[in-house]
Amino acid sequence: MASYTNGQVDTLQAKLLGLEGKARVDQLHKVVIELWLNYPALAMKYGQEALDVSNTLGDSILISKSLRLIAGVYYYKGDYTQSLEYNHKAFDMAVLLGDSSLLNNGYNNLGLLYYNLGSYQLALENLLRARSIKEKIGEKYGLATTLNNIGLVFERLGEYTEARKYFREAYAAAMGISKQDDEVYSLNNVGITYLREGNLEAAMRHFSGALMQANEIKNINWGSVSLRGIGQVMMEQGQMDSAAFYFEQSLEKSLQIDDKKGISEAYYFLAKHALKKGDTDQAIEYLHLSDQKAQQLQIRQQQLDNLKLYSTAYNRKGDKEKEILYLNKYITLRDSLFLDVVNRNLGLIPLKLKEEEDRYTLTQQQARIRNQVITNQLFTFIIIITVPLLIVMIVLLRKNDKKNKELERNNEELKKTQKLLITSEKMASLGVLAAGVGHEINNPLNFIKNGIEALNTKINPNDEELKSYFKIINEGVDRATNIVKSLSHFSRRAPGVDDKCNIHDIIENCLLILHNKIRNKVRVITNFTSMGAEVKGNEGRLHQAMMNIIANAEQAIKEEGTIEITTRRRDGQMEIWVEDDGEGIPEENLMKISDPFFTTKAPGEGTGLGLFITFSIIEEHNGHIDVKSNLGEGTKFIITLPL
CATH class of the missing domain: 1.25.40.10 (Tetratricopeptide repeat domain)
Structure with missing residues (x-):
């Protein structure tokens, strides 16, 4: 050994x-x-x-x-x-x-794990429970660690002010029990938030304070982190020689304790420093050393940063082949990390559902017991007082209930028939149009694609300029092909609403179709949940509904504006928020927008069926739409669908 x-x-x-x-x-x-x-x-x-x-x-x-x-x-x-x-x-x-201390550690560890999985809501839930237990049992040891972890979640979300609040609480908690390691950790964390915000003076002050304390207690690990932070500030300020000194000091301390993670980070920053000074060979050498340690510990985020910097270095060096090689590796690893987060978050759903199911079951049992007691008391009283009247009432109620149900069924059938009559002709025409457009556009696209491949065999393989032109043409052909595919998604019909539909894919397809219409007019912001977005439904019908809502939002913006689309999961439901900052809807029209043939557009510009069809589609999927609008400020559509 x-x-x-x-x-x-x-x-x-x-x-x-x-x-x-x-x-x-x-x-x-x-x-x-x-x-x-x-x-x-x-x-x-x-x-x-x-x-x-x-x-x-x-x-x-x-x-x-x-x-x-x-x-x-x-x-x-x-x-x-x-x-x-x-x-x-x-x-x-x-x-x-029933051990409170073990429960606290459990919540804290689960919270930190969910944080690394990208499940920030679950991370906060568990970390806040850990904090609550600490406060209830009056145990101060470990409180600083929990508070620091809560701060890390807010830091990852870009909420730097909120993150600093928890880091400072952690610092105070650590001082209260003379836990100097946690004091240094908290100071470094505060410094990182200021560095992210570009407040270099405040970042330097906290990193320097952390370094001084780390040296006092001889904590080499946290001292090394502080040195890297100071080096980053110096590099941002353009003090390149000083930055190199601090990065080298950090590397020396990490090597001293064989901190492989710290060694990898130090070499990475030395590589960035060398690249800024124009020494690409030295940068690549440092990257090799950083990546060696990162791969040993499987620090995939560090590997991702290294691959991106590799690509930049080889670009500066003029080595196109290696630039593309490392860029492809970066994209592959980045997509792999994204899929891992998605898959892991999907794997967490049953755990969360089980917890919510247990709470719901307990609540339902208590409610049933209360209702049963009340029902028994009432039933006993009625039997004693008016048994004959009760029998007559029951007979009449049953007959009346049967008639009401029959009327409701007939009414629902009439509504369904009405919806089908209105939408079937429009969807049939759209399906024919999409199929025809797809066929007519795909043929010339294939001719272009085949022609490019034929020309590619005729040119000099070393002619990089022509290759770049062919690459641009191929990208254009691929984009056109994707638009044709999106049209086929939009017009897809199915007899029922039992398919698995990804709401995010549907929204992206709608935005792709509307791209040319909105690109010079509307800025689109998407805030998609990372916890999965599948609902059961008819993909073509949901495409039609989302297209109507997004198109309406674009039409409400007369000059320039913003459309923000947000998705989130709550209580077994998927919520889609579509917000625009357009003209807004007058209060007297809000109740009419789902009526058939109601429109405020000039004759010939609208049929008044778009939102009526949209509301009908969402109702078919057992969902509902809420609309909030202020005249002159914009409109928000909130679509809710069962998961």
């Missing part, structure tokens, strides 16, 4: 000699914490041994702690799926034990 830093692992292993039972498990836990960041494989070995011994002893508290530490090893390896599984096992054990 001599290859490990300063014989650290040898010393830790020596402390295990002769230990058995609980004493051995306690020491194994300490070993795992010392090793999990830089030596995850070895840490996992000791974590598994701790769990095995704890199970043999039958000690539930030790089992919960061992599970939590194994989850921590998976966390630092970047395997969030396994980390989530073990954290939930540890949390379930803590619930059975």
